[in-house]
Amino acid sequence: MMHPACASRVVREAAAAGQVGEVIRLVRKAHGLSQTRLGAVTDRSQSTISRIERGGSGSRDVDTLRCIGSALDIPAVMLGLAEQPKTKRYSGLPVKRRELLFGAATMALTNASLPGTIIAEDEAAAAVHAITTTHRRLDGTTPSGELVEPVLAHLRMATRMQAGIGDPMNSQAMAAAVSEAAGLAGWLHWDLHDLGSARRHYRQAVEQARRAGGDPLLIAYMLGSLASFVVQEGEPGEGLVLIRRAINASEGGESPATADAWLAAMEAVAYASAGNDAETWRALDRAEAAVERVAGQDTPPWPWISPFDARKIASHRLMCAVRLHRPDVAYAAVENFSLAADHHRKQGALVLLDLASAHIQAHEVEEGLCVAIAAVNLAAATRSERVLGRARQFRRIVPVRASHQLLGEFDEHLRAARAREETMG
Numbered sequence: 001m002m003h004p005a006c007a008s009r010v011v012r013e014a015a016a017a018g019q020v021g022e023v024i025r026l027v028r029k030a031h032g033l034s035q036t037r038l039g040a041v042t043d044r045s046q047s048t049i050s051r052i053e054r055g056g057s058g059s060r061d062v063d064t065l066r067c068i069g070s071a072l073d074i075p076a077v078m079l080g081l082a083e084q085p086k087t088k089r090y091s092g093l094p095v096k097r098r099e100l101l102f103g104a105a106t107m108a109l110t111n112a113s114l115p116g117t118i119i120a121e122d123e124a125a126a127a128v129h130a131i132t133t134t135h136r137r138l139d140g141t142t143p144s145g146e147l148v149e150p151v152l153a154h155l156r157m158a159t160r161m162q163a164g165i166g167d168p169m170n171s172q173a174m175a176a177a178v179s180e181a182a183g184l185a186g187w188l189h190w191d192l193h194d195l196g197s198a199r200r201h202y203r204q205a206v207e208q209a210r211r212a213g214g215d216p217l218l219i220a221y222m223l224g225s226l227a228s229f230v231v232q233e234g235e236p237g238e239g240l241v242l243i244r245r246a247i248n249a250s251e252g253g254e255s256p257a258t259a260d261a262w263l264a265a266m267e268a269v270a271y272a273s274a275g276n277d278a279e280t281w282r283a284l285d286r287a288e289a290a291v292e293r294v295a296g297q298d299t300p301p302w303p304w305i306s307p308f309d310a311r312k313i314a315s316h317r318l319m320c321a322v323r324l325h326r327p328d329v330a331y332a333a334v335e336n337f338s339l340a341a342d343h344h345r346k347q348g349a350l351v352l353l354d355l356a357s358a359h360i361q362a363h364e365v366e367e368g369l370c371v372a373i374a375a376v377n378l379a380a381a382t383r384s385e386r387v388l389g390r391a392r393q394f395r396r397i398v399p400v401r402a403s404h405q406l407l408g409e410f411d412e413h414l415r416a417a418r419a420r421e422e423t424m425g
Contacts, residue, residue, distance in 0.1 A: 176218055
């Protein structure tokens with residue numbers, strides 16, 4: 001079977017020009033796979049896949065090319081290889097090929113949604129993952145109050161499906177899918193300020209990640225997510241312990257630059273929340289160094305769905321500077337970035353509120369109020385209790401000498417956002 005992407009003009013032209021690496025890159029992206037995920041499926045490292053796609057060493061390794069071609073459904077001739085007899089499907093491809101289903105999100109979601117459709121055990125985890133990925137992408141612009149019920153129903157369904165799976169490998173794949181869904185449920189409850197439910201779902205996500213065959217990246221991601229939650233809810237000591245465990249877990253495999261940058265940035269926020277100035281900046285320097293390596297990875301490794309880039313480092317440096325009462329560092333961190341342009345409105349609003357707090361610390365009250373108003377307006381449509389709670393915290397640090405006009409305008413916007421949340425909720 002040939003993947004439909006192989007029939008596209010750009011892939012056919014790359015094959016005709018002998019650009020094997022480009023053919024693989026284009027078809028891999030059509031599958032929705034990262035280099036790391038394709039490497040896991042074919043028992044190769046991410047760096048090997050990257051070198052092949054760039055046309056470097058390994059780009060003419062016949063066994064590797066046949067394995068990748070079989071995984072991605074690329075005809076051998078398009079990789080400059082002789083066709084194998086059709087009765088002899090390449091035997092070097094590991095059983096883990098079913099993991100490719102994790103990249104076929106649209107197809108799995110469609111199949112899972114059809115009434116009366118029966119999903120095989122080896123496709124069940126892929127279907128669960130596909131639906132969770134769709135929910136995760138909706139989170140940036142969809143109110144958590146509207147998303148949480150579908151996510152919880154999805155999580156209950158996945159847990160029931162998990163109980164009925166007998167095959168160990170499929171059980172591990174389903175545990176990974178359940179972990180991802182539970183982590184999203186934790187995030188949404190945190191946004192709704194239901195802290196007890198958030199902690200419970202995050203711990204479920206960690207437990208399921210450990211059941212998923214010891215995938216070091218998934219364990220690190222879920223431990224890091226729980227750590228971020230406890231740090232920002234006022235427990236930096238516990239957060240640092242969890243982050244150290246997450247870093248240790250990520251070191252158990254081939255830790256990609258995205259994971260290193262993300263964990264180091266969160267470690268910095270934990271240190272800043274604990275008032276440890278020196279360790280904060282050391283951790284941020286490590287995060288920046290890792291981000292420089294991220295540039296060589298064209299897609300983030302699962303379970304990340306968006307790249308961790310210099311802009312995110314800037315937002316974490318801003319967050320740390322505010323916690324350490326260093327408005328000068330906060331301004332320097334964000335001077336080259338348009339923070340309000342964040343496609344994730346909730347996160348963008350939180351970053352703007354940090355910047356507003358830096359203005360207050362620098363005694364620039366009017367500037368702080370203007371930025372805070374922009375933050376509330378940005379997040380109004382998302383009805384995020386977490387953002388509104390942070391906006392109320394900001395209101396408490398505004399000095400009494402503030403301009404009555406701007407302060408009144410901020411209060412009006414905050415009341416309107418709160419009223420909208422209560423009306424819609």
